[in-house]
Amino acid sequence: MRYIIIGAGAVGGTVGGRLAQAGREVVLVARGRHLAALREHGLRLRVPEGELTYRPPAVDGPDPLGELRADDVLVLSVKTQDTVAALDTWADVPVAGGGTAAERLPLVCLQNGVEGGRLALRRFRHVYGVCVWLPSAFVEPGVVSAAGAPLTGILTLGRVPHGTDDTARRIAADLTEAHFEAPVVPDVARWQYAKLLANLGNALEAVAGPVASDEARALFARVRAEGEAVLAAAGIPYASAAEEQAARGDKVTQVPLDGGPRGGGSSWQSLVRGTGTIEADYLNGEIVLLGRLHGVPAPLNELLQRLADRFARERRAAGSLPVAELVRLADEAERHGG
Structure with a gap:
Protein backbone atom coordinates (compact mmCIF):
# COMPACT_ATOMS: atom_id res chain seq x y z
CA MET A 1 0.00 0.00 0.00
CA ARG A 2 1.06 3.59 -0.60
CA TYR A 3 0.33 6.08 2.18
CA ILE A 4 -0.61 9.61 1.13
CA ILE A 5 -0.16 11.80 4.21
CA ILE A 6 -2.55 14.73 3.80
CA GLY A 7 -1.07 17.23 6.24
CA ALA A 8 2.56 16.28 6.90
CA GLY A 9 2.93 18.36 10.08
CA ALA A 10 3.81 17.11 13.54
CA VAL A 11 1.62 14.00 13.61
CA GLY A 12 1.42 13.35 9.87
CA GLY A 13 5.13 13.97 9.35
CA THR A 14 6.03 11.62 12.19
CA VAL A 15 3.81 8.83 10.90
CA GLY A 16 4.97 9.37 7.33
CA GLY A 17 8.62 9.41 8.35
CA ARG A 18 8.34 6.27 10.44
CA LEU A 19 6.46 4.47 7.64
CA ALA A 20 9.19 5.49 5.19
CA GLN A 21 11.79 4.18 7.62
CA ALA A 22 9.92 0.85 7.66
CA GLY A 23 10.18 0.67 3.88
CA ARG A 24 6.62 1.66 3.07
CA GLU A 25 5.84 3.88 0.11
CA VAL A 26 4.83 7.37 1.29
CA VAL A 27 3.75 10.65 -0.29
CA LEU A 28 3.74 13.80 1.85
CA VAL A 29 1.20 16.56 1.22
CA ALA A 30 2.12 19.98 2.56
CA ARG A 31 2.16 23.62 1.56
CA GLY A 32 4.17 26.83 1.74
CA ARG A 33 7.59 26.89 3.34
CA HIS A 34 7.13 23.41 4.78
CA LEU A 35 6.54 21.97 1.30
CA ALA A 36 9.57 23.84 -0.09
CA ALA A 37 11.78 22.48 2.70
CA LEU A 38 10.51 18.92 2.21
CA ARG A 39 11.32 19.10 -1.48
CA GLU A 40 14.75 20.63 -0.99
CA HIS A 41 16.04 18.82 2.09
CA GLY A 42 13.63 15.94 2.69
CA LEU A 43 11.72 15.25 5.89
CA ARG A 44 13.95 15.58 8.94
CA LEU A 45 12.50 13.55 11.81
CA ARG A 46 14.02 14.08 15.25
CA VAL A 47 13.46 11.05 17.44
CA PRO A 48 15.25 9.53 20.46
CA GLU A 49 17.71 7.64 18.24
CA GLY A 50 18.77 10.83 16.46
CA GLU A 51 17.77 12.92 13.44
CA LEU A 52 16.60 10.84 10.50
CA THR A 53 16.09 12.16 6.97
CA TYR A 54 13.71 10.73 4.40
CA ARG A 55 12.95 11.93 0.90
CA PRO A 56 9.50 10.70 -0.13
CA PRO A 57 7.69 12.66 -2.84
CA ALA A 58 6.22 15.91 -1.51
CA VAL A 59 3.25 17.53 -3.25
CA ASP A 60 0.76 20.31 -2.61
CA GLY A 61 -2.31 18.31 -3.65
CA PRO A 62 -3.50 15.49 -5.88
CA ASP A 63 -2.72 17.03 -9.30
CA PRO A 64 0.96 16.00 -9.44
CA LEU A 65 -0.05 12.40 -8.73
CA GLY A 66 -2.51 12.10 -11.61
CA GLU A 67 -4.76 9.08 -11.10
CA LEU A 68 -4.55 7.60 -7.64
CA ARG A 69 -3.68 3.93 -7.25
CA ALA A 70 -6.11 1.28 -6.10
CA ASP A 71 -3.76 0.44 -3.21
CA ASP A 72 -3.49 4.02 -1.94
CA VAL A 73 -4.41 4.85 1.65
CA LEU A 74 -5.33 8.47 2.33
CA VAL A 75 -4.18 9.54 5.79
CA LEU A 76 -5.96 12.71 6.85
CA SER A 77 -3.78 14.43 9.45
CA VAL A 78 -4.84 18.05 9.09
CA LYS A 79 -6.44 19.81 12.06
CA THR A 80 -10.19 19.27 12.25
CA GLN A 81 -10.92 22.84 11.20
CA ASP A 82 -9.17 22.11 7.88
CA THR A 83 -10.97 18.83 7.24
CA VAL A 84 -13.72 20.01 4.90
CA ALA A 85 -11.26 21.73 2.57
CA ALA A 86 -9.11 18.59 2.45
CA LEU A 87 -12.11 16.36 1.74
CA ASP A 88 -13.21 18.68 -1.05
CA THR A 89 -9.73 18.47 -2.58
CA TRP A 90 -9.36 14.69 -2.52
CA ALA A 91 -12.86 13.16 -2.72
CA ASP A 92 -13.34 13.33 -6.48
CA VAL A 93 -9.81 12.42 -7.57
CA PRO A 94 -10.01 9.50 -10.05
CA VAL A 95 -8.59 6.11 -9.13
CA ALA A 96 -6.99 3.75 -11.62
CA GLY A 97 -9.55 1.21 -12.78
CA GLY A 98 -12.51 3.54 -12.29
CA GLY A 99 -14.28 5.42 -9.56
CA THR A 100 -13.08 8.14 -7.25
CA ALA A 101 -11.11 8.30 -4.02
CA ALA A 102 -14.33 8.84 -2.06
CA GLU A 103 -15.86 5.73 -3.58
CA ARG A 104 -12.91 3.35 -3.44
CA LEU A 105 -10.05 4.32 -1.15
CA PRO A 106 -9.69 4.04 2.62
CA LEU A 107 -9.49 7.36 4.44
CA VAL A 108 -7.78 7.24 7.82
CA CYS A 109 -8.60 10.17 10.12
CA LEU A 110 -5.43 10.70 12.15
CA GLN A 111 -6.94 13.52 14.19
CA ASN A 112 -7.99 14.58 17.67
CA GLY A 113 -11.67 14.50 18.56
CA VAL A 114 -14.45 12.72 16.69
CA GLU A 115 -15.76 15.29 14.22
CA GLY A 116 -13.25 14.50 11.46
CA GLY A 117 -14.66 11.02 11.01
CA ARG A 118 -18.23 12.30 10.90
CA LEU A 119 -17.32 14.88 8.29
CA ALA A 120 -15.46 12.27 6.26
CA LEU A 121 -18.45 9.89 6.25
CA ARG A 122 -20.44 12.53 4.38
CA ARG A 123 -18.06 12.12 1.42
CA PHE A 124 -16.10 8.86 1.75
CA ARG A 125 -17.43 5.30 1.93
CA HIS A 126 -14.49 3.74 3.75
CA VAL A 127 -13.52 5.80 6.78
CA TYR A 128 -11.25 4.75 9.64
CA GLY A 129 -10.85 6.58 12.93
CA VAL A 130 -7.72 6.69 15.04
CA CYS A 131 -7.25 7.48 18.71
CA VAL A 132 -3.91 9.29 18.51
CA TRP A 133 -1.46 9.01 21.39
CA LEU A 134 1.63 10.53 19.80
CA PRO A 135 3.76 13.26 21.44
CA SER A 136 5.17 15.21 18.51
CA ALA A 137 5.92 18.76 17.42
CA PHE A 138 6.46 20.83 14.31
CA VAL A 139 9.94 22.28 14.85
CA GLU A 140 10.46 24.33 11.68
CA PRO A 141 9.72 23.89 7.97
CA GLY A 142 10.87 20.42 6.99
CA VAL A 143 11.54 19.32 10.57
CA VAL A 144 9.27 17.48 13.02
CA SER A 145 10.11 15.81 16.31
CA ALA A 146 8.64 12.88 18.20
CA ALA A 147 9.98 12.24 21.68
CA GLY A 148 8.25 8.96 22.51
CA ALA A 149 10.22 5.85 23.50
CA PRO A 150 10.42 2.90 23.29
CA LEU A 151 7.41 3.32 20.99
CA THR A 152 6.85 6.53 19.02
CA GLY A 153 3.13 6.38 19.74
CA ILE A 154 -0.02 4.32 20.10
CA LEU A 155 -2.54 4.57 17.27
CA THR A 156 -5.75 2.70 18.08
CA LEU A 157 -7.85 2.32 14.95
CA GLY A 158 -11.10 0.93 13.62
CA ARG A 159 -13.81 1.67 11.13
CA VAL A 160 -16.08 4.67 11.57
CA PRO A 161 -18.62 4.46 13.10
CA HIS A 162 -17.68 0.96 14.32
CA GLY A 163 -16.24 -2.36 13.24
CA THR A 164 -13.00 -3.76 11.89
CA ASP A 165 -11.86 -5.25 8.59
CA ASP A 166 -8.83 -6.56 6.73
CA THR A 167 -7.85 -3.07 5.57
CA ALA A 168 -7.61 -1.85 9.16
CA ARG A 169 -5.52 -4.87 10.07
CA ARG A 170 -3.15 -4.34 7.11
CA ILE A 171 -2.69 -0.68 8.03
CA ALA A 172 -2.09 -1.68 11.65
CA ALA A 173 0.53 -4.22 10.58
CA ASP A 174 2.43 -1.53 8.68
CA LEU A 175 2.23 0.86 11.64
CA THR A 176 3.45 -1.87 13.98
CA GLU A 177 6.61 -2.22 11.87
CA ALA A 178 7.05 1.58 12.03
CA HIS A 179 7.63 2.05 15.80
CA PHE A 180 3.94 2.26 16.74
CA GLU A 181 1.52 0.07 18.58
CA ALA A 182 -1.67 -0.08 16.53
CA PRO A 183 -4.51 -2.02 18.16
CA VAL A 184 -7.50 -2.64 15.89
CA VAL A 185 -10.75 -2.30 17.82
CA PRO A 186 -14.44 -2.50 16.90
CA ASP A 187 -15.31 0.52 19.06
CA VAL A 188 -12.72 3.15 18.20
CA ALA A 189 -15.10 5.94 19.26
CA ARG A 190 -14.87 4.74 22.89
CA TRP A 191 -11.15 5.43 22.81
Missing part, protein backbone atom coordinates in the same frame (compact mmCIF):
# COMPACT_ATOMS: atom_id res chain seq x y z
CA GLN A 192 -11.53 8.70 20.92
CA TYR A 193 -14.01 10.05 23.47
CA ALA A 194 -11.67 9.05 26.30
CA LYS A 195 -8.87 10.94 24.58
CA LEU A 196 -11.26 13.85 24.01
CA LEU A 197 -11.70 14.19 27.76
CA ALA A 198 -7.93 14.53 28.15
CA ASN A 199 -7.80 16.96 25.23
CA LEU A 200 -10.23 19.30 27.05
CA GLY A 201 -7.09 20.60 28.77
CA ASN A 202 -5.49 21.62 25.46
CA ALA A 203 -7.26 24.98 25.43
CA LEU A 204 -6.41 25.56 29.09
CA GLU A 205 -2.73 24.94 28.36
CA ALA A 206 -2.86 27.10 25.23
CA VAL A 207 -4.24 30.19 26.93
CA ALA A 208 -2.77 29.87 30.45
CA GLY A 209 0.33 27.70 30.13
CA PRO A 210 1.20 24.17 31.30
CA VAL A 211 -1.30 22.46 33.58
CA ALA A 212 1.35 22.06 36.28
CA SER A 213 0.30 24.08 39.30
CA ASP A 214 -2.25 22.88 41.85
CA GLU A 215 -4.54 25.69 40.74
CA ALA A 216 -4.36 24.69 37.08
CA ARG A 217 -4.81 20.99 37.82
CA ALA A 218 -7.85 21.70 39.97
CA LEU A 219 -9.39 23.74 37.17
CA PHE A 220 -8.75 21.00 34.63
CA ALA A 221 -10.40 18.49 36.97
CA ARG A 222 -13.53 20.67 36.94
CA VAL A 223 -13.42 20.96 33.14
CA ARG A 224 -13.06 17.20 32.73
CA ALA A 225 -15.81 16.44 35.25
CA GLU A 226 -18.11 18.69 33.24
CA GLY A 227 -17.19 16.75 30.11
CA GLU A 228 -17.85 13.42 31.82
CA ALA A 229 -21.28 14.62 32.96
CA VAL A 230 -22.17 15.64 29.42
CA LEU A 231 -21.05 12.31 27.92
CA ALA A 232 -23.07 10.46 30.57
CA ALA A 233 -26.19 12.47 29.73
CA ALA A 234 -25.63 11.80 26.03
CA GLY A 235 -25.22 8.06 26.67
CA ILE A 236 -21.80 8.03 25.03
CA PRO A 237 -19.42 5.37 26.41
CA TYR A 238 -15.70 5.98 26.73
CA ALA A 239 -12.72 3.96 27.86
CA SER A 240 -11.99 4.35 31.56
CA ALA A 241 -8.80 5.85 32.92
CA ALA A 242 -7.83 2.37 34.10
CA GLU A 243 -8.32 0.96 30.60
CA GLU A 244 -6.22 3.75 29.12
CA GLN A 245 -3.44 3.24 31.63
CA ALA A 246 -3.44 -0.51 31.04
CA ALA A 247 -3.26 0.02 27.26
CA ARG A 248 -0.48 2.61 27.42
CA GLY A 249 1.62 1.50 30.38
CA ASP A 250 5.18 2.73 29.89
CA LYS A 251 5.16 2.18 26.14
CA VAL A 252 5.43 5.86 25.18
CA THR A 253 7.63 7.89 27.51
CA GLN A 254 8.79 11.33 26.41
CA VAL A 255 12.55 11.77 26.46
CA PRO A 256 14.56 14.98 25.96
CA LEU A 257 15.55 15.59 22.35
CA ASP A 258 18.44 17.75 21.17
CA GLY A 259 17.00 20.54 19.05
CA GLY A 260 13.49 19.17 19.39
CA PRO A 261 11.77 20.48 22.52
CA ARG A 262 8.05 19.75 22.45
CA GLY A 263 6.98 22.95 24.17
CA GLY A 264 3.29 22.10 24.53
CA GLY A 265 0.38 20.26 22.98
CA SER A 266 -1.23 20.74 19.59
CA SER A 267 -3.33 23.77 20.59
CA TRP A 268 -0.35 25.44 22.25
CA GLN A 269 1.64 24.85 19.06
CA SER A 270 -1.11 26.42 16.95
CA LEU A 271 -0.85 29.63 18.98
CA VAL A 272 2.96 29.62 18.92
CA ARG A 273 2.94 29.25 15.14
CA GLY A 274 0.30 31.97 14.75
CA THR A 275 -1.86 29.86 12.44
CA GLY A 276 -4.97 31.92 13.24
CA THR A 277 -7.04 28.81 13.98
CA ILE A 278 -7.25 26.26 16.79
CA GLU A 279 -9.05 22.95 17.43
CA ALA A 280 -11.09 24.07 20.44
CA ASP A 281 -14.37 24.10 18.50
CA TYR A 282 -14.00 20.33 18.05
CA LEU A 283 -12.65 19.47 21.50
CA ASN A 284 -14.24 21.68 24.16
CA GLY A 285 -16.81 22.56 21.52
CA GLU A 286 -17.85 18.90 21.22
CA ILE A 287 -18.78 18.95 24.90
CA VAL A 288 -20.59 22.26 24.49
CA LEU A 289 -22.58 20.89 21.54
CA LEU A 290 -23.52 17.67 23.32
CA GLY A 291 -24.40 19.61 26.44
CA ARG A 292 -26.80 21.81 24.50
CA LEU A 293 -28.33 18.80 22.75
CA HIS A 294 -28.91 16.95 26.02
CA GLY A 295 -29.72 19.79 28.38
CA VAL A 296 -26.52 19.77 30.44
CA PRO A 297 -24.77 23.11 31.01
CA ALA A 298 -21.07 23.17 30.06
CA PRO A 299 -19.97 26.71 31.02
CA LEU A 300 -16.32 25.83 31.65
CA ASN A 301 -15.81 24.20 28.29
CA GLU A 302 -17.72 27.02 26.63
CA LEU A 303 -15.37 29.51 28.29
CA LEU A 304 -12.24 27.65 27.17
CA GLN A 305 -13.58 27.27 23.65
CA ARG A 306 -14.31 30.99 23.43
CA LEU A 307 -10.96 32.04 24.90
CA ALA A 308 -8.95 29.66 22.69
CA ASP A 309 -10.76 30.88 19.57
CA ARG A 310 -10.10 34.51 20.56
CA PHE A 311 -6.41 33.85 21.28
CA ALA A 312 -6.01 32.18 17.88
CA ARG A 313 -7.96 34.81 15.97
CA GLU A 314 -6.12 37.71 17.62
CA ARG A 315 -2.79 35.84 17.55
CA ARG A 316 -2.22 36.32 21.26
CA ALA A 317 0.81 34.75 22.90
CA ALA A 318 0.38 31.17 24.10
CA GLY A 319 0.07 30.89 27.87
CA SER A 320 -0.31 34.63 28.41
CA LEU A 321 -3.48 34.54 30.55
CA PRO A 322 -2.61 34.16 34.26
CA VAL A 323 -4.07 30.99 35.74
CA ALA A 324 -5.59 32.95 38.61
CA GLU A 325 -7.49 35.12 36.12
CA LEU A 326 -8.68 32.07 34.23
CA VAL A 327 -9.95 30.52 37.49
CA ARG A 328 -11.79 33.76 38.25
CA LEU A 329 -13.41 33.67 34.80
CA ALA A 330 -14.31 30.01 35.30
CA ASP A 331 -15.95 30.68 38.65
CA GLU A 332 -17.95 33.50 37.09
CA ALA A 333 -18.96 31.30 34.11
CA GLU A 334 -20.27 28.61 36.45
CA ARG A 335 -22.25 31.12 38.47
CA HIS A 336 -23.95 32.52 35.40
CA GLY A 337 -24.09 29.46 33.16
CA GLY A 338 -24.47 26.55 35.57
